[in-house]
Amino acid sequence: MASQVVPDGITPSPEEEMLPLNPLQDNLLENFVILKNTLVSPNDKVFDQLRSHLQEKICDGNGETLFEVGVGADDSVSGLGNEEYEASVATLQSLADTLESDCVLLREKKSKTGTQGQFLVRRKADSQDFMEVRVAVVGNVDAGKSTLLGVLTHGELDNGRGTARMKLFRHKHEMETGRTSSVGNDILGFDSQGKVVNKPDHGHLDWVKICEASSKVVTFIDLAGHERYLKTTVFGMTGHLPDFTMLMVGANAGVVGMTKEHLGLALALSVPVFVIVTKIDMCPPNVLQDTLRLLHKILKSAGCRKVPLLVRNAEDVVVSATNFVSERLCPIFQVSNVSGENLELLTMFLNLLSSRTPQNDNDPAQFQIDDTYQVPGVGVVVSGTCLKGVIRVNDTLLLGPNGLGDFIPMPVKSIHRKRMPVREVRGGQTASFALKKIKIHDVRKGQVLVDPALNPTSCWEFKGEILVLHHPTTISTKYQAMVHVGSVRQTASIIAMDKECLRTGDKATVHFRFIKHPEYLKNGLKMVFREGRTKAVGRVLEVIPKVASLQHQKNHKIMKMVKQAGGEGGSGQQQHHSGYSGGKKQRSRRGGKHRSRANNTNNPGSSSPSKQGNGVPAPSSPPPLSTTTTQSSPVSPSCAQSQPPCQAASSTLVTPLSPTTQTSTSPTSSTTTHQRPDNHPSLPPPPTSQVSA
Numbered sequence: 001m002a003s004q005v006v007p008d009g010i011t012p013s014p015e016e017e018m019l020p021l022n023p024l025q026d027n028l029l030e031n032f033v034i035l036k037n038t039l040v041s042p043n044d045k046v047f048d049q050l051r052s053h054l055q056e057k058i059c060d061g062n063g064e065t066l067f068e069v070g071v072g073a074d075d076s077v078s079g080l081g082n083e084e085y086e087a088s089v090a091t092l093q094s095l096a097d098t099l100e101s102d103c104v105l106l107r108e109k110k111s112k113t114g115t116q117g118q119f120l121v122r123r124k125a126d127s128q129d130f131m132e133v134r135v136a137v138v139g140n141v142d143a144g145k146s147t148l149l150g151v152l153t154h155g156e157l158d159n160g161r162g163t164a165r166m167k168l169f170r171h172k173h174e175m176e177t178g179r180t181s182s183v184g185n186d187i188l189g190f191d192s193q194g195k196v197v198n199k200p201d202h203g204h205l206d207w208v209k210i211c212e213a214s215s216k217v218v219t220f221i222d223l224a225g226h227e228r229y230l231k232t233t234v235f236g237m238t239g240h241l242p243d244f245t246m247l248m249v250g251a252n253a254g255v256v257g258m259t260k261e262h263l264g265l266a267l268a269l270s271v272p273v274f275v276i277v278t279k280i281d282m283c284p285p286n287v288l289q290d291t292l293r294l295l296h297k298i299l300k301s302a303g304c305r306k307v308p309l310l311v312r313n314a315e316d317v318v319v320s321a322t323n324f325v326s327e328r329l330c331p332i333f334q335v336s337n338v339s340g341e342n343l344e345l346l347t348m349f350l351n352l353l354s355s356r357t358p359q360n361d362n363d364p365a366q367f368q369i370d371d372t373y374q375v376p377g378v379g380v381v382v383s384g385t386c387l388k389g390v391i392r393v394n395d396t397l398l399l400g401p402n403g404l405g406d407f408i409p410m411p412v413k414s415i416h417r418k419r420m421p422v423r424e425v426r427g428g429q430t431a432s433f434a435l436k437k438i439k440i441h442d443v444r445k446g447q448v449l450v451d452p453a454l455n456p457t458s459c460w461e462f463k464g465e466i467l468v469l470h471h472p473t474t475i476s477t478k479y480q481a482m483v484h485v486g487s488v489r490q491t492a493s494i495i496a497m498d499k500e501c502l503r504t505g506d507k508a509t510v511h512f513r514f515i516k517h518p519e520y521l522k523n524g525l526k527m528v529f530r531e532g533r534t535k536a537v538g539r540v541l542e543v544i545p546k547v548a549s550l551q552h553q554k555n556h557k558i559m560k561m562v563k564q565a566g567g568e569g570g571s572g573q574q575q576h577h578s579g580y581s582g583g584k585k586q587r588s589r590r591g592g593k594h595r596s597r598a599n600n601t602n603n604p605g606s607s608s609p610s611k612q613g614n615g616v617p618a619p620s621s622p623p624p625l626s627t628t629t630t631q632s633s634p635v636s637p638s639c640a641q642s643q644p645p646c647q648a649a650s651s652t653l654v655t656p657l658s659p660t661t662q663t664s665t666s667p668t669s670s671t672t673t674h675q676r677p678d679n680h681p682s683l684p685p686p687p688t689s690q691v692s693a
Contacts, residue, residue, distance in 0.1 A: 036072030036080065039088035047095075054095050054121065062355050062428075063123040063131045063215065066106070066322065067092060070116030079114025092119060100124050102192035106352075107318050118318060120352070122215055124192045129422075131216040132429050133353050136237055138266070139248030140257035141225040144278035144337060146184070148248065149220050151337045152347065153186045154200045158337040183236045184222035187418060189214030194351045207419040217418065218350050219430065220246075227258055231482070231489075234528055237265055239370040239445070239487035240430075241385050243356045244324075245273045251283035251334070254291045255298060261535075264469065267304060268537035269526050272324055272356075274331045275299075275308075276346070281336040292332070299330050306330040317345050321352035357387075357428030364451035365389035365397065367433075370487045374440045379413075382443055383432040384487065389451065391415070391431075392424040397449040399435070401458035402442065405518040405546045410449065411436045446488040448520045458518035459543045461495065466529055466538035467507045475502040481531030483512060485540060491515045509541065518546055 034053070042050060057065040069088045070080040080088060096103040101123045108117040137145045150164030151157055158164040189197040189210040197213045198205065211217060223236045225248075237245075245266040249255060266273050275295060280288060292310070299306040309320055310332050320331040331349065335342045366387040373381040391397070393415055400407030413434040415422050425431040433449070450456045468475065475494070483492040492512040499508045521543045529536035 034072055036070065036078075037084065038072065039069065039091040040080075040084050041087060042091060047091075050091075051095055051098055055099055058099065058101065058121060058123060062359060064354060065121050067103075067119050067121050068116065069119065070114060078116045079111055080116065081114055085115045085117070089117070089119075092121075096121050104193050107315050120194065122192045122194075125213055125215045129426075130211060130214050131355065132219060133216065133244070133350075133355050134219045134221060134240065134242045134430070135244050135246050135350070135353075136221045136223060136240070136242035136266075136271070137246045137248065138223050138233065138237070138262035139225055140250070140253070140259045140262075142253070143225060143248040143250045143259075145225060145248045146222055147337050148276065148278060148335070149184075149186055149222055151340075151343065152350075153188050153198055153205060153220070155196070155198060156200075157340050160338050164337065183224075183232060183240070184220075186220045186222065187211075188218040188220065188347075188350065190216045190218070190351045194348070196347065211418045211420050216351070218353070219418075225258055225262075230258070230261070230530075233258075233262065234265065234484050234530065235370075235487075235489055237269060237271070238484045238526070238528060239368075239489070241357075241368075241387075241486075242271055244353060245271045247273050247275045249275060249277050249291065249295065251277050251279045251288050251291050254287075255294050260298070263298070263304070265528070265537075268528065270327065272327045273306070274320075274324070274349070275333070277332065277334045278337060280334050280341065281339045288334075295332065304330075308332055310334075311342075311345055311349070314345065314348065317349050318352070321349055324353070325356065355428050359427045360388070361390045361426065363388040363427070364453045365391045365395070365449075366451065366454070367391060367397070367431075367449040368487045369443070369447045369449070370445055372440060372443045372445065373432075375434075378434050380435045380438050380440050380443055381432055382435060382447075382449075383430070385430050386425045386427050388427045390424055390426050391433075391449075396452075398452055398454075398456060399438070399443070399449055400447060400456065401518050401520055403517050405458035405460075407450075407456055407458075409452075410438065412449075446486075446490065446519060450520075456520055457545050458520055459546055460518050461511065461513045461544040462521055462540055463509060463511050463542040463544070464527055464529075464538050464540050465507070465509050466527070466536040468502050468504055469535045469537060471502070471504050471534045471536075473503075475534070476500070480515065481529055481534060483514075484528040484530070485519075485521055485525050488519045488521065490517070490519065 034050070038046065038050070054065070054067070057067075069092060070085060071078045093103050099121075101121050104120045104122070106118045106120050108115065137149060139145055147158050147164045150166070154164065156164065186205070187198075187207060187210060191197050191213060192215040197210055199209075221236055221240050221242055223233045224230075225233075236242075245262075247259070247263055247266070249259060263273065277288075277291065277295075283291075296308050298304060299308045305328070307328050308330050309316065311317055311320060316331075320329060323329045324331065333342060333346050333349070335346055337343075366389060367384055368387060369382045369384040371383045373383070375381050391412065393412060396409050396411045398407035399410035402408065413436050415425055415434075416432045417425060417429065422431070435443070448456070477494050477496060480491055480493045483490060492514050494510055495513050496511040497508050499506065502508055521540055523540055523543060525540045527538050527540055529538065
């Protein structure tokens with residue numbers, strides 16, 4: 001039996017000699033085991049193996065990794081002597097230098113058995129390629145979200161009256177009310193040694209300088225906390241694809257308002273959450289303890305199933321950041337934006353966060369659009385997140401779907417990341433593209449730019465599995481609400497579902513249909529279904545192609561035309577009935593004939609003769625109702641042409657009277673008198689002159 005491959009000069013333990021080895025594997029990394037003493041004095045072969053192992057870990061971590069010294073697979077007792085520990089640290093530093101990376105000590109633990117340490121190995125800053133982590137900031141109104149971001153990104157403490165948040169607001173009404181109503185973005189840059197590089201120049205942040213000096217950039221997505229702007233908050237959580245969620249809770253107010261709503265939204269979208277308790281400088285100790293106790297109770301409940309961890313020192317920060325990706329651990333920080341208490345622990349935690357989006361350059365490119373701009377001198381610019389693959393300048397992608405559900409080829413003219421021009425963008429990174437030969441009204445939020453190899457198809461209908469979180473009554477078919485799937489935000493109608501009706505807490509498979517235009521969806525995407533106080537979450541099960549729903553769309557158009565035709569007939573009857581009474585069916589039929597006769601009269605090219613209901617040939621233009629004419633002589637063409645156009649059009653809309661009510665014959669006169677209803681609102685005033693026979 002082949003023995004386990006270990007570095008030269010190190011004797012393997014009996015347990016390691018029992019491990020089988022595949023003789024067909026030529027790569028030594030497949031069976032390379034790092035022992036506790038491996039880094040003390042390695043030879044050239046072991047050094048190359050360690051270098052390859054460290055490089056692989058850095059690539060898997062998107063540019064960074066954590067490395068422990070004094071811990072190995074050969075001994076349950078951790079720790080090295082002082083000389084061995086210093087030699088191991090020197091070897092790790094040499095390995096990092098060969099990989100153009102920096103090695104920074106995070107924590108060091110000394111015990112009776114020796115010393116062990118944990119180091120952060122991060123690739124050095126590259127202006128064209130830096131790591132990016134997106135953090136969504138949510139919480140109830142007045143929890144201190146914008147204030148905390150202003151303190152973190154600008155490096156200045158708040159005065160207690162809101163000066164820090166003024167640097168983040170985008171609109172005048174936000175400055176007046178102090179409440180965020182739009183999706184704001186701000187960045188915090190870290191270099192390869194974990195130091196903050198944000199240096200505001202007269203209160204203004206230069207994003208280009210920050211990105212050039214940063215190895216990692218944390219993008220904060222500042223969302224609205226007021227219930228009125230819940231639509232904006234939901235779109236920010238679904239469309240901007242945050243890696244983590246920072247839930248803000250005011251220590252003096254506690255868990256109130258929209259805090260539980262935002263926490264439930266993050267849990268439904270499977271986004272890891274960490275909690276920030278603010279305003280601890282002004283909160284009494286007993287109120288702070290009540291807030292923390294309630295937070296622990298909510299996080300441990302059956303709906304969350306989190307493990308809360310109150311962060312007090314740097315060791316807690318490293319433990320939290322190491323185990324945070326599992327989504328079970330929930331760190332809790334207590335900070336003050338006025339005194340600056342525990343802000344360094346929060347900054348250290350943000351420095352250790354890594355992106356959760358896997359990167360594979362061989363995947364076909366896919367980019368979702370979450371905003372559009374018209375830049376003077378540049379043209380149409382779209383911003384969003386690259387989901388997969390690599391997109392380079394001058395690549396031709398498919399943009400869509402448009403109103404017809406088609407995708408059109410679209411070349412990428414230039415690419416910007418954080419306001420800095422770059423040559424390419426990878427999966428998990430946000431960017432802005434300048435597009436060629438397209439109008440701004442042809443691009444909208446929710447569209448995608450995909451590789452032609454994917455052969456994308458749009459859909460009008462899809463099936464999803466939803467869980468109703470709250471609804472005051474019941475949900476049945478034909479119910480309409482807003483659907484959020486990624487950057488797609490559109491009203492959809494329920495066509496069918498596997499239950500007769502849905503109430504709060506019910507779970508069902510529902511067939512949806514978009515109302516306005518088709519969208520591009522993929523199976524397995526998370527979705528949020530909301531309308532007013534109604535909220536439901538779920539995922540997309542099946543996407544129905546556009547071809548399969550064409551017949552349904554055709555039937556929908558036919559029904560719409562039938563309803564419009566019925567509405568026109570009903571309006572004609574209602575208009576006729578407002579002036580006269582009796583003979584409903586007969587007047588409706590004559591009204592339709594009279595309207596067609598009016599259309600023929602107004603159309604000069606129409607020469608078809610028209611007759612009145614009693615068989616007498618009709619004049620070219622009906623006389624006003626107040627005129628008195630001879631029954632045997634029609635109105636002369638000159639009089640009809642001299643009639644005002646508005647008066648002629650109004651007179652053509654009036655249905656002629658029935659023979660029993662429109663004539664009054666006297667023994668001495670053979671004239672016909674048309675009675676005009678004075679209270680009719682749609683008829684013009686009577687003319688001053690009468691038409692002679």
